Amino acid sequence: MKSVVIIGSGNVAEAFARVFPERGFEVRQVFARNAERGRAVAQLARCEWSDNPGNLATADLYLVAVSDSAITPLLSSLPLPEGAVVAHTAGSQPLDAIPARFARRAVIYPLQTFTAGRRVDFREIPLFVEAANEELLSEVKAVAGRLSDVVFDADSQIRSQAHLAGVVVCNFVNHLYAVGAELMQKTGMSFSTLAPLIVETARKAVESGNPSAVQTGPAKRGDRTTIERHLRMLCAQPELQEIYEKLSQNIWKETSKRD
Numbered sequence: 001m002k003s004v005v006i007i008g009s010g011n012v013a014e015a016f017a018r019v020f021p022e023r024g025f026e027v028r029q030v031f032a033r034n035a036e037r038g039r040a041v042a043q044l045a046r047c048e049w050s051d052n053p054g055n056l057a058t059a060d061l062y063l064v065a066v067s068d069s070a071i072t073p074l075l076s077s078l079p080l081p082e083g084a085v086v087a088h089t090a091g092s093q094p095l096d097a098i099p100a101r102f103a104r105r106a107v108i109y110p111l112q113t114f115t116a117g118r119r120v121d122f123r124e125i126p127l128f129v130e131a132a133n134e135e136l137l138s139e140v141k142a143v144a145g146r147l148s149d150v151v152f153d154a155d156s157q158i159r160s161q162a163h164l165a166g167v168v169v170c171n172f173v174n175h176l177y178a179v180g181a182e183l184m185q186k187t188g189m190s191f192s193t194l195a196p197l198i199v200e201t202a203r204k205a206v207e208s209g210n211p212s213a214v215q216t217g218p219a220k221r222g223d224r225t226t227i228e229r230h231l232r233m234l235c236a237q238p239e240l241q242e243i244y245e246k247l248s249q250n251i252w253k254e255t256s257k258r259d
Contacts, residue, residue: 001060001085001143005029006045007074008065009037011114012089016063017045019122023146029057031078053078061143063108064088064098071097087140091163094156095130106131106140109159110148113170122147128154128162179240212254219251 004025006013009032020027027045032038035051042049050056062080064071068090076099080086086098087106098105107130112120127144129151131137137153144151154162177198181191205211218226227248234241 001139002026003028003059004061004063005031005057005059006041006063006065007031007078009034009041010065010067011116012110013063013065014041014044014116015110015112015114015120015122016065016089017041018119019147021046022122025143025146028059031056056080059084061085061087068093068097072099075099075102085136085139091128091159091166095132103132104136106136107154107159108140108144109154109163111162111166113166123149126150126152126162128152128159130155130159215251215255217251219248220255222252222255 002025004020004027006017006027006029009030013030013032017027017030027047029047030038030042030045030049031051032041032049033051038049038051056079058081062084064075064086066074071088071090071093075086080102082101083104084102085104085106086102087108088098089107089109090097091109091111095105095107107128109128111126111128114120125148127148127150129137129140129144130153131140141151180194184191184193204214208214230244231241234244
């Protein structure tokens, strides 16, 4: 597979639009409903943009990078060649989210967070791939291997589990960063004050290969005095108070199991 049409204009589409040309693929078109974003993503891929289904370019691979709920209805309406390779990029959607009329259907799911305008090293991104048959899987893995150094065979169940883990360590943790930033504002200091702590915590977890082994804090120690003090400080924020209590209980429970 040498030529690609990217369907979608969101953050995932943008990331693939950057990397495909860098790895020697020809992106022939970006198809997207959003004209402003579509043109911007197409410019990154050095190709044309279209929102006209009757004007879809011909390619070896149609990469579908749209919202999960849009995959099936969109592909059901687009006049793609039935012999084309059609791959979606969703972690929590099965292979058969792609209509059965596409015999050469596949998944290329990148386990990474993407933000518009922000570049990441695609070589380090785990790509989870699945295909309708073994022959196609070999082709899809060859494509994925040109994009990243980390490629896994992964069916829907494995991808869904990985996606769940990703939500926990990325989306949930980032939300807790935002909570921490608000708490620091009450001291008159900025979020950047927490940066060394965040970086060291992440570094320890990654370098150890076992985050539970490097857990610290009052919940790990069973320090109820400090925990109760923190809970009183959060009395005006009952939802956050509950999150703090639940997380503390879970940390203590898991720590007690190991000990």
